[in-house]
Amino acid sequence: MPSPALAQITAVFRLEVRKSFFARRSLWVYLLALAPLLLFFGYTVQTRMESAQRQQLAAQNQKPLTAADFAAIHRGMSEAEVLSRLGPPPRRITFRQRRRDTHDNIVVDQNQWYRYSDGSTDYSIVIANGTVGRIRSNTAPSVNDLETTFAGIFQFFFLRLAVFFGCLGIFMNLFRGELLDKSLHFYFLAPLRRSRILAGKFLAGLAAAITIFCLSVALQLFTLARLTGNSLPHAASYIAITALACLGYGAVFLAAGLLFKNPVAPAAALLVWESLNPFLPALLKKFSVIYYLGQLSPVSVASGPGTSALFALLVSTPDPISPLAAILGLILLTALVLAYATRRVRTLEIDYSSE
Amino acid sequence: MSTATAAVSPTVSASAGIVFDNVCKFYGEVLGVNRVNLTIPKGITSLVGPNGSGKTTLMNLMTGLIRPSRGRITVRGIPTDDPERLFAQVGYCTQFDSFPRGMTGREFITAYLRLFGRGADEAARLAQSAIDRVKLGEAADRRLAGYSKGMRQRIRLAQSLSHDPNVIILDEPLNGLDPLVRAESIALFQSLGAEGRHVILSSHVLHEVDAISDQVIMLSHGYVVAEGKIQEVRGEMREHPVLIRVGCNQPRRLAIEVLRQPQLLRAELIESAPGVASGLLVMTRDADAFYLDLNRIVASIPELEVTSVAPADDDAGSVYDYLVGRGQGAQS
Numbered sequence: 278m279p280s281p282a283l284a285q286i287t288a289v290f291r292l293e294v295r296k297s298f299f300a301r302r303s304l305w306v307y308l309l310a311l312a313p314l315l316l317f318f319g320y321t322v323q324t325r326m327e328s329a330q331r332q333q334l335a336a337q338n339q340k341p342l343t344a345a346d347f348a349a350i351h352r353g354m355s356e357a358e359v360l361s362r363l364g365p366p367p368r369r370i371t372f373r374q375r376r377r378d379t380h381d382n383i384v385v386d387q388n389q390w391y392r393y394s395d396g397s398t399d400y401s402i403v404i405a406n407g408t409v410g411r412i413r414s415n416t417a418p419s420v421n422d423l424e425t426t427f428a429g430i431f432q433f434f435f436l437r438l439a440v441f442f443g444c445l446g447i448f449m450n451l452f453r454g455e456l457l458d459k460s461l462h463f464y465f466l467a468p469l470r471r472s473r474i475l476a477g478k479f480l481a482g483l484a485a486a487i488t489i490f491c492l493s494v495a496l497q498l499f500t501l502a503r504l505t506g507n508s509l510p511h512a513a514s515y516i517a518i519t520a521l522a523c524l525g526y527g528a529v530f531l532a533a534g535l536l537f538k539n540p541v542a543p544a545a546a547l548l549v550w551e552s553l554n555p556f557l558p559a560l561l562k563k564f565s566v567i568y569y570l571g572q573l574s575p576v577s578v579a580s581g582p583g584t585s586a587l588f589a590l591l592v593s594t595p596d597p598i599s600p601l602a603a604i605l606g607l608i609l610l611t612a613l614v615l616a617y618a619t620r621r622v623r624t625l626e627i628d629y630s631s632e
Numbered sequence: 633m634s635t636a637t638a639a640v641s642p643t644v645s646a647s648a649g650i651v652f653d654n655v656c657k658f659y660g661e662v663l664g665v666n667r668v669n670l671t672i673p674k675g676i677t678s679l680v681g682p683n684g685s686g687k688t689t690l691m692n693l694m695t696g697l698i699r700p701s702r703g704r705i706t707v708r709g710i711p712t713d714d715p716e717r718l719f720a721q722v723g724y725c726t727q728f729d730s731f732p733r734g735m736t737g738r739e740f741i742t743a744y745l746r747l748f749g750r751g752a753d754e755a756a757r758l759a760q761s762a763i764d765r766v767k768l769g770e771a772a773d774r775r776l777a778g779y780s781k782g783m784r785q786r787i788r789l790a791q792s793l794s795h796d797p798n799v800i801i802l803d804e805p806l807n808g809l810d811p812l813v814r815a816e817s818i819a820l821f822q823s824l825g826a827e828g829r830h831v832i833l834s835s836h837v838l839h840e841v842d843a844i845s846d847q848v849i850m851l852s853h854g855y856v857v858a859e860g861k862i863q864e865v866r867g868e869m870r871e872h873p874v875l876i877r878v879g880c881n882q883p884r885r886l887a888i889e890v891l892r893q894p895q896l897l898r899a900e901l902i903e904s905a906p907g908v909a910s911g912l913l914v915m916t917r918d919a920d921a922f923y924l925d926l927n928r929i930v931a932s933i934p935e936l937e938v939t940s941v942a943p944a945d946d947d948a949g950s951v952y953d954y955l956v957g958r959g960q961g962a963q964s
């Protein structure tokens with residue numbers, strides 16, 4: 278008899294979904310979803326400004342310069358040589374530097390700082406005492422850089438913090454919020470199985486979480502594409518991973534809301550548990566949401582040069598499993614947690630007094 | 633324990649009534665109700681007892697909001713952990729004065745009717761008839777947040793009646809109502825009872841409900857101390873229970889002895905420190921018989937030393953005088 282069950286779950290869903298989207302207790306969820314969007318917005322505005330500056334510098338060169346011209350410049354070269362190769366710098370900054378000479382007297386050097394650009398990379402060359410000192414270059418981020426940056430922020434900020442705490446806000450309040458408001462008994466006094474109350478509530482939470490966070494990812498990708506002109510690949514994967522994260526964390530926090538009155542302790546414990554995942558033995562790893570999400574990451578965050586060893590360890594997936602296995606694993610974990618939550622809610626007693 | 637085990641009416645078959653079979657409920661260490669055996673027939677039944685006597689606990693047990701620590705409860709043959717069948721029959725207006733947020737009275741009733749599997753039109757129709765029944769009028773379309781206490785009580789009553797239940801459970805439904813609304817509510821309960829339903833209400837004042845009750849169940853400290861038709865209960869109340877505090881060196885030993893008495897309702901250890909009992913608190917229907925028996929026990933057990941015997945307080949006695957209306961010039 279699937280139809281009365283469906284009708285009842287739908288009735289619960291209808292009552293809950295508005296609460297899940299607009300609960301006063303969890304309006305901050307929207308800030309979490311908005312944060313990466315602002316971050317990427319800021320990031321692209323900054324890259325755009327930098328790139329405009331580079332273009333401006335490059336346009337002021339006396340002759341067109343290429344990377345090869347700059348490669349020829351090295352430490353100890355004379356100022357005259359630099360000028361003959363590159364022409365006068367579009368920007369020149371003079372600065373003084375104090376130092377002690379061999380007799381321990383203080384001398385003040387007049388140093389120069391030449392800035393050039395070839396359009397995609399800008400160079401600053403320090404000229405001290407008529408010879409080349411330090412050379413620094415700064416290249417505009419490539420699509421590749423953008424991809425790793427996005428993947429990193431997605432893994433470390435978005436999934437582990439924004440979606441994590443967002444699901445905490447939405448799902449933990451499904452039962453706990455009604456215990457605090459003293460309105461859960463209206464559900465318990467209606468002729469429907471408690472498992473259906475749980476199903477309706479979970480689906481409502483999921484609808485809210487998926488809408489808010491998948492929309493956030495889509496907008497992040499859209500913002501990046503619009504502002505940088507490079508659209509990132511794997512958009513569908515990111516959105517799907519976000520939905521799976523909502524599913525997994527949603528189930529976990531729904532159960533936590535049935536077990537604990539105060540959200541701080543379980544949230545902290547789960548955060549530590551999820552962060553420790555790479556260091557756990559293989560069996561325990563599998564009881565963590567991030568384990569499966571990490572397996573699904575479409576871009577390896579740790580692959581680029583210059584990533585620290587600790588960072589590499591944190592994102593490493595030493596025992597990779599196939600995406601299908603990861604998805605099935607996450608769904609199985611979710612089902613286990615929900616089955617446990619159903620058992621809890623069946624024996625839950627209405628006791629508002631001990632809040 | 634003769635009264636606690638007898639059915640209110642022997643003619644009720646178990647499947648037609650609300651049956652408590654040796655039910656206990658403890659909140660951790662705290663006693664809610666103890667050794668309750670009851671069969672509640674149709675008509676208006678009032679649970680009467682002072683605050684903390686266990687009225688709400690019994691009602692929450694009947695509706696599965698809490699689970700018994702021991703024993704079993706069925707409502708018209710339905711176990712209380714089967715909400716799907718139970719709440720097709722039962723409506724419960726609790727003592728919790730709280731609502732889901734951001735709804736009007738009508739939305740509140742309609743929303744929960746949808747959980748009963750009613751379509752939108754039918755839910756709207758049933759909500760309207762419940763609103764009419766409690767005479768809430770156009771206030772039904774205002775936000776619950778702006779309701780007065782009386783209006784909140786009425787909308788909760790309407791909600792519990794909206795699906796037309798056969799068993800209606802109302803926790804202190806007359807508490808805090810103005811005289812006019814009170815009279816209207818009483819008329820409503822009487823008409824519900826006359827329609828052949830179970831109507832169970834609670835009150836901490838007997839004379840508030842005795843005129844309308846077909847039967848009364850008296851509660852004290854978690855025990856059913858009397859039950860039956862109102863005249864029978866009044867008769868029993870003549871020998872109302874008293875609490876007696878006995879200080880002695882072997883309270884456990886004494887407890888075993890005094891519990892043999894038929895008039896004794898309960899005996900409970902008084903602890904001067906956790907785990908250290910310094911005396912016994914007994915509740916009995918017959919204080920004189922208890923004192924006589926106590927003398928016999930003390931004489932027969934040489935090592936038992938009783939240091940003090942005194943009525944614990946006027947609690948039980950005065951409460952029952954109050955309950956049955958003695959000393960207030962109420963009906964007798």
Ligand SMILES: Nc1ncnc2c1ncn2[C@@H]1O[C@H](COP(=O)(O)OP(=O)(O)O)[C@@H](O)[C@H]1O
Binds near residue numbers: 664665681686688690
């Ligand atoms: N949630 C609870 N936790 C602990 N003790 C409780 C709880 N609910 C009721 N009690 C205790 O159980 C006893 C009966 O309470 P209750 O059924 O509310 O009485 P009444 O409704 O007659 O006032 C009281 O001693 C009360 O303190």
Ligand SMILES: [Mg+2]
Binds near residue numbers: 684687688689727
């Ligand atoms: Mg009460």
